Amino acid sequence: MSPRTKEQNEAIREMRMNQIMQAAAEVYLEKGIQLEIRDVAVKAELGYGTVYHYYKNKHMLLEDLLWDALYRTESAVLPALTEDGGSLHKAESFSRLLLRMCIQDPSVFILLKTVADNFHHFPGNRFIKLSDNFQQRIYLPFVELIREGIGSKSPEKTANLIFGSLVGCTALNIHHNMQSEMDVEGIVDMIFSGIQAKER
Incomplete structure (x- = not known):
């Protein structure tokens, strides 16, 4: 059996790190900051030593998880920032993309919640x-x-309200095991119609 090439080793490393981060996101949703490397290893179906080889402690792991989520979030909302249309249309599109990403990718939800919690x-x-x-x-x-x-007279306050609403809706969906698919369009329409009514 011939030794693995540098490219094969890098591919394995990338696959392992993705496996570990996906498991870490799932464990974080269950245990919050109380998660331990051992919990992640069990969830990822990897040996403790394997996970520890990549991450010496949970804070290093969570830091990588959140940075990766930031890059994915930025990629997800970019179409809303560059599409045609007015700023209100773009803000609604941005919110829809962000809510969908939160639902599909637990690490993005964790990022937004962590930012909201400062x-x-x-x-x-x-x-x-x-x-x-x-x-x-x-x-x-x-x-x-x-x-x-x-x-808006205070766009930061309005943005915070929207982000908080998106995080809250996602949390309800995640933590209450809602079986029906979340109505992303309806939620964003409701948020923006309420905000526009208030701003008038």
């Missing part, structure tokens, strides 16, 4: 850079759409 479960200042990147790449572009599209 990273208060995490020790030290290791998440300041992540928070700053989220602000620049996700939050502030959305605030600008709200400012232009709705003419």
Whole structure:
């Protein structure tokens, strides 16, 4: 049997890390910050030593999970920022894409919830850079759409209300095992019709 090539090793490494991060997201939804590397190993059906080889502690693992979620979130909402149409249309489209991503990808939901909680479960200042990147790449572009599209007197407050609504709807869906598919269109329409009525 010939030794693996560098490319094969890299492919295996990438597959293992994705497997570990997917398991970590599932465990985080069950246990929150109380998750341990052992829990992740069990969920991923990998040996504890294998997971520990990639991540020496849960904070390193969660940090990678959240950065990866940030990149995926940015890719998911990019079409809304670049499509044709007015700012209000783009803000609604952005919200739909974000809600769909939260439902499909637990790590994106965890990112939004963690940002909403201001990273208060995490020790030290290791998440300041992540928070700053989220602000620049996700939050502030959305605030600008709200400012232009709705003419909101306080677009940050409106953006926070929308993000909070999306996180809350996703949490209900995840933690209450709702069997029916979430009505993304209806939820976003309801949020925006209420906001527009209030701003008039």
